Structure formats: C-alpha cells, structure tokens
Amino acid sequence: xxxxxxxxxxxxxxxxxxxxxxxxxxxxxxxxxxxxxxxxxxxxxxxxxxxxxxxxxxxxxxxxxxxxxxxxxxxxxxxxxxxxxxxxx
Amino acid sequence: xxxxxxxxxxxxxxxxxxxxxxxxxxxxxxxxxxxxxxxxxxxxxxxxxxxxxxxxxxxxxxxxxxxxxxxxxxxxxxxxxxxxxxxxxxxxxxxxxxxxxxxxxxxxxxxxxxxxxxxxxxxxxxxxxxxxxxxxxxxxxxxxxxxxxxxxxxxxxxxxxxxxxxxxxxxxxxxxxxxxxxxxxxxxxxxxxxxxxxxxxxxxxxxxxxxxxxxxxxxxxxxxxxxxxxxxxxxxxxxxxxxxxxxxxxxxxxxxxxxxxxxxxxxxxxxxxxxxxxxxxxxxxxxxxxxxxxxxxxxxxxxxxxxxxxxxxxxxxxxxxxxxxxxxxxxxxxxxxxxxxxxxxxxxxxxxxx
Numbered sequence: 001x002x003x004x005x006x007x008x009x010x011x012x013x014x015x016x017x018x019x020x021x022x023x024x025x026x027x028x029x030x031x032x033x034x035x036x037x038x039x040x041x042x043x044x045x046x047x048x049x050x051x052x053x054x055x056x057x058x059x060x061x062x063x064x065x066x067x068x069x070x071x072x073x074x075x076x077x078x079x080x081x082x083x084x085x086x087x088x089x
Numbered sequence: 090x091x092x093x094x095x096x097x098x099x100x101x102x103x104x105x106x107x108x109x110x111x112x113x114x115x116x117x118x119x120x121x122x123x124x125x126x127x128x129x130x131x132x133x134x135x136x137x138x139x140x141x142x143x144x145x146x147x148x149x150x151x152x153x154x155x156x157x158x159x160x161x162x163x164x165x166x167x168x169x170x171x172x173x174x175x176x177x178x179x180x181x182x183x184x185x186x187x188x189x190x191x192x193x194x195x196x197x198x199x200x201x202x203x204x205x206x207x208x209x210x211x212x213x214x215x216x217x218x219x220x221x222x223x224x225x226x227x228x229x230x231x232x233x234x235x236x237x238x239x240x241x242x243x244x245x246x247x248x249x250x251x252x253x254x255x256x257x258x259x260x261x262x263x264x265x266x267x268x269x270x271x272x273x274x275x276x277x278x279x280x281x282x283x284x285x286x287x288x289x290x291x292x293x294x295x296x297x298x299x300x301x302x303x304x305x306x307x308x309x310x311x312x313x314x315x316x317x318x319x320x321x322x323x324x325x326x327x328x329x330x331x332x333x334x335x336x337x338x339x340x341x342x343x344x345x346x347x348x349x350x351x352x353x354x355x356x357x358x359x360x361x362x363x364x365x366x367x368x369x370x371x372x373x374x375x376x377x378x379x380x381x382x383x384x385x386x387x388x389x390x391x392x393x394x395x396x397x398x399x400x401x402x403x404x405x406x407x408x409x410x411x412x413x414x415x416x417x418x419x420x421x422x423x424x425x426x427x428x429x430x431x432x433x434x435x436x437x438x439x440x441x442x443x
Contacts, residue, residue: 043142048167054143055145084144084145
C-alpha cells in the first residue's frame with residue numbers, strides 16, 4: 001500500500017509520519033485516509049474537489065501537477081507527501 | 090454595559106475582558122492563524138470563529154465553553170452549486186444569528202448561507218445566489234464580491250438586509266425566500282457616469298441598522314456616507330469632514346440620528362485623512378459632524394479601521410475600535426474620550442462586544 005505523510009503544519013489533521021493507506025490512485029488513497037483523518041481532505045481539496053491552489057503534492061520526491069495528481073496511479077510503497085506551496089520570502 | 094470584547098485578528102482570536110478599570114486579553118485562541126469573523130450565540134452560549142488559513146482554506150470552529158476549547162465544524166461549501174462557475178469558499182466575512190436561532194454567514198464569493206443546527210450543516214441561499222444581476226457584482230478589495238453585512242430586523246418579522254461589496258444593498262421580507270435590491274440615491278463614482286446609479290454595482294463598505302428604530306440604516310459606502318430613514322427605500326448622501334470615505338460605521342442602538350465613522354483617504358492611499366486618526370460623530374442624522382480626538386494619537390498615524398472593527402455596545406455608550414496597525418481603543422462615553430488599550434496587537438479584522 002502507498003504511504004501518506006504530511007507537512008508538520010497539517011499534523012493535527014493528517015499523518016506527520018508515514019502511514020499506509022489502500023488505494024489505486026491518489027484520490028482513492030486520500031479518500032481512504034479520511035477514515036482515520038476525517039479533516040484531512042478539507043485541507044487538501046477545495047469545495048469542488050480539486051487540489052487547493054497552494055497545496056503541493058509530491059510522489060516519491062517529485063512534485064506533481066495539481067490538476068492531474070488526483071488521478072495518478074500509485075504503486076505499493078510509493079510515498080505521497082503533502083505540503084503547502086511556499087510563497088513569499 | 091458590555092465588559093467583554095472579542096477581536097478577530099491576523100494572528101488569532103483575542104478575548105478582552107474588563108477587570109476593574111483595566112481591559113486585558115484573557116485568552117488567545119488560534120494563535121498565529123487569521124480569524125476573519127466571530128459570533129457569540131447569547132442564548133446557547135456558543136462561540137463561532139471563522140478562520141482563513143490561506144493554503145488550507147476557510148475553516149469554522151465552535152466552542153461551548155467560551156473559548157476554552159474548540160471543535161472544527163462544517164464550513165459553508167459551494168460544492169454542488171449548479172452552473173459553470175465552480176466557485177470556492179474564499180472567506181467567511183460575517184456571521185449573525187436570527188431570533189429563531191438560525192445562523193447566517195456572508196461569504197466571498199457572494200453566497201449567503203444559513204444553518205438551522207448550530208453550524209453542523211449549511212445551506213446556500215439559492216434565491217439570492219441565482220439573482221440574474223449577480224453577474225454584475227464584482228470584488229471590492231478581493232477577487233470576488235462578498236457579503237459583509239447581515240442585518241436581522243429586531244422586530245423578528247422576517248425582514249433582513251444585506252450589503253455586498255460590490256453588489257449593493259438587498260432586502261428580504263421573508264427570511265431570505267425572496268430578495269430585492271434597494272439602493273435608490275446611492276452613487277458609485279468609480280463607474281462610468283451613465284451607470285453610477287446602477288443598484289447592483291454599488292459598494293457599501295458596511296451597513297448597520299438602528300436596533301430601536303429599525304427602519305433607519307446607515308451605510309459607509311466607497312463614495313461617501315448614506316443614510317436611510319425608510320428601510321433602505323431612499324438613501325440620502327451625507328458629506329462629512331475631513332472625509333466621507335472609510336470602511337466602518339456604528340449607529341446608536343436607540344437613537345438613529347447618532348452614528349460614528351472613521352474618515353480616511355480613499356482608493357490608492359487608505360490611511361487617516363491628514364494623517365490624523367479621528368472618529369467623526371453625528372447626532373443629527375448627518376447634518377453636522379464633530380471630530381472626536383481625545384485619547385486618539387496626536388502624532389501622524391497610518392491606522393486603518395476595517396469595516397467590522399468599529400462597534401458600539403447595547404448601551405449606546407461604549408465603543409470599541411481597532412486598527413490594521415494593531416491598536417485597540419475603547420470609549421465609555423460615546424467617543425468623547427478614548428482609552429488606548431493596546432498598541433501591540435496583530436492587524437485587527439473585527440471587534441465584537443459579547
């Protein structure tokens with residue numbers, strides 16, 4: 001199963017250390033993570049179910065396009081890293 | 090008189106209380122997080138705080154122990170809203186409670202939401218959202234239009250009034266089942282001349298209603314001060330010195346002819362007129378104004394008072410005012426004398442007597 005790990009900013013609503021969740025795509029993994037972390041999706045996704053404009057998702061260390069990442073297939077032991085997009089100085 | 094003020098600030102929710110002659114912050118909730126609006130339900134003793142977390146969106150929290158602990162509750166959402174817009178909630182700008190215990194939330198991008206179950210669920214007011222003229226609304230300081238003022242008529246007869254930047258003043262006689270825009274007399278100088286009186290592009294910065302004489306309303310508008318004594322049917326433009334521009338307005342709860350404003354320089358500057366922070370006060374429905382200065386800075390000031398950051402309590406004597414520069418002032422005598430309570434707060438979005 002793939003892992004999810006979140007930035008420390010999200011430690012109250014998502015896993016701040018690697019945790020395993022089932023799912024074939026990022027969307028499914030996030031959906032399944034909601035059983036343990038019901039607030040997480042509201043922090044990552046907007047009203048319309050898209051990745052929030054200032055949230056960045058990396059998979060195995062590679063930044064993903066926020067417009068397509070939810071449908072990306074994820075393999076066993078891949079790591080989904082969720083953090084805020086940096087802005088400002 | 091109220092002895093407690095909640096401050097929604099850029100860096101948290103501050104709970105100021107008076108002990109003896111001293112006001113002080115007794116609790117900071119959501120430290121470091123922007124709080125855009127706050128409401129206390131006086132019947133159930135529940136507090137509501139709306140956050141704008143930037144990266145992670147708008148959140149809503151509720152407390153049943155006066156702020157000692159909070160739980161995150163359901164936010165108003167635009168999910169499932171019909172049409173091509175696919176809007177997102179950008180800000181909860183104001184929350185109010187009606188006499189039946191319903192909560193109302195005014196938001197950017199222009200949706201009015203109602204909750205009948207203490208914020209556990211919210212419904213978009215589709216009657217307002219589906220107004221054809223909504224296409225003409227536009228943002229005033231934000232990317233999209235927003236509802237920042239919700240006046241629930243104290244007669245508890247279904248009457249409501251809203252103000253939208255930039256979308257005019259709207260009235261309902263049936264708790265939101267139907268709406269009509271009502272801005273006759275308002276002028277928008279920022280519009281092309283032949284559209285200056287277009288009702289749905291007016292920019293009322295703040296709308297307030299006199300509690301004891303509820304057909305009387307005041308608006309601090311982008312292009313001046315407007316007063317109505319006939320429940321918004323007609324608006325009279327008022328000119329004040331040193332400026333009629335500003336964001337905030339407070340009306341006396343018993344005497345509709347008394348109102349307070351904080352004049353600024355409009356558009357590109359947005360700081361006090363002449364660099365001097367004053368409060369302007371009228372006692373004759375805008376016929377004359379007096380500048381209140383006692384206790385306010387004598388030196389040059391850059392304080393801006395946002396639209397929700399000037400409030401009057403139920404007694405009509407106590408005023409609170411806080412600024413973008415992190416200053417908080419309180420007056421116990423209708424503004425004749427102001428006391429600076431703090432100079433070191435975060436930028437303040439809203440003050441609320443509770």
